[in-house]
Amino acid sequence: MSRIAVLTDIHGNLPALEAVVADAGARGCTRFANLGDSLSGPLWPAETADYLMARDWPTIAGNHERQLLTVDRARMNASDAFTHDVLEPRHLAWLRALPPILALAPDILLCHGTPTDDLEHFLHTVENGGARDATDAELRDRAGDRRDALILCGHTHLPRVLALGDGRTVANPGAVGLQAYDDDHPAPYRVENGDPFARYAIVEGGRVRLHAVAYDHETAARRADANGRPD
Template sequence: MIAILSDIHGNLPALEAVIADARTAGATAFVNLGDSLSGPLWPAETADLLMREGWPAIAGNHERQVLTHAIERMGASDRFASERLSAAQLAWLAAQPPVLALTDEIFLCHGSPRSDLEHLLHTVEAAGIRQATEAEIAERLGDTPAALTLCGHTHLPRTVTLADGRTIANPGSVGLQAFHDDHPLPYIVENGDPLARYALVRGTGVELRAVAYDHLGAAAKAAREGRADWAAALRTGLAG
């Protein structure tokens, strides 16, 4: 059984709670779908834990941004992480591929197979974010042949099986349950509670899970770092 983690965003206590829950449930392997460190929490400490574990990992859009954007171009979350990561930790990020065929049956991507910024299971439009239709998902998935494609990025857990039998699953976010974004249009994500999300995979079957952790401690850390937006989201799972 494989535990699927994504969008940890430097939330060390959430990550530790998810690891403990997954191991208790019987997980014998872990996979990380990216956006591991960016945010006003514990990027270096989270990197240390992930490097020790040595799980298969892919890069999300925040890894790419931390590694390629000039510091003055970075958003506050990327800049916070970048300023605290060692050369060894940055090299570990740089070694992560954007996509990965984990097995013949399981394919990993952060956003969609073609872009780390494209939502695979959700669609952003002027009215906000909604669940993507099967036709939209199939178009974004393209000719990816795997029976199970695992993606992250949206922080919204969802599993869909297409008419051709391919399953796509997003485990949700370990570390952040609400946020504002403006790509490709302004929208808000809210899971409505502070629980850490991940998934368990048995064969090609997917179980979405949510785990309690010290979210108030994480919110207090964000507040100390001057990020009231993150503090509110970590406390409530709402974007405010």
């Protein structure tokens, strides 16, 4: 059975993406899948798009892909606005073709947030300015009537694998390119993984293993700073 590297939340961080792909290849991965939020950020969005388009992995749209295509430029957040201004028509055409969910195999589903909402957190629940592990009842509600043995999600940037009481598994590989951020949906909160490592997961035979990879994160930090985003 093939060994699949699952990536999500690259956010235009090309050096982190390249480090993950090299590490996954060294670990014997022969297939790759991407769970979205691939480009938005003050880093290398167009270059990351070119990299991904050339490889043609199974890829879905995250909330940032949807926002890039549907939100008026004047109302975009800073990451989407920066990305919008450097993407070419061919990049936008690629984004338009991405589905919101995708069956990677008969028993493996790819989604960004949850199967029905690209902004909903699957494995964590936001409260009191942070995020806690979701309860089994919350997990079942978010999974809905999907019967996939394995649901792979992104969006929160927090790596986690949880088994539902009914035997299904939900896993988040963690972010390739952004290990800390703050947001105001569904309420103000902050996520911090505590290190700059690029994260991904390997799926083989239904088992999910989480991995973290060192890369030249200082170069990415300097790039963000030069593009007006010291935050």
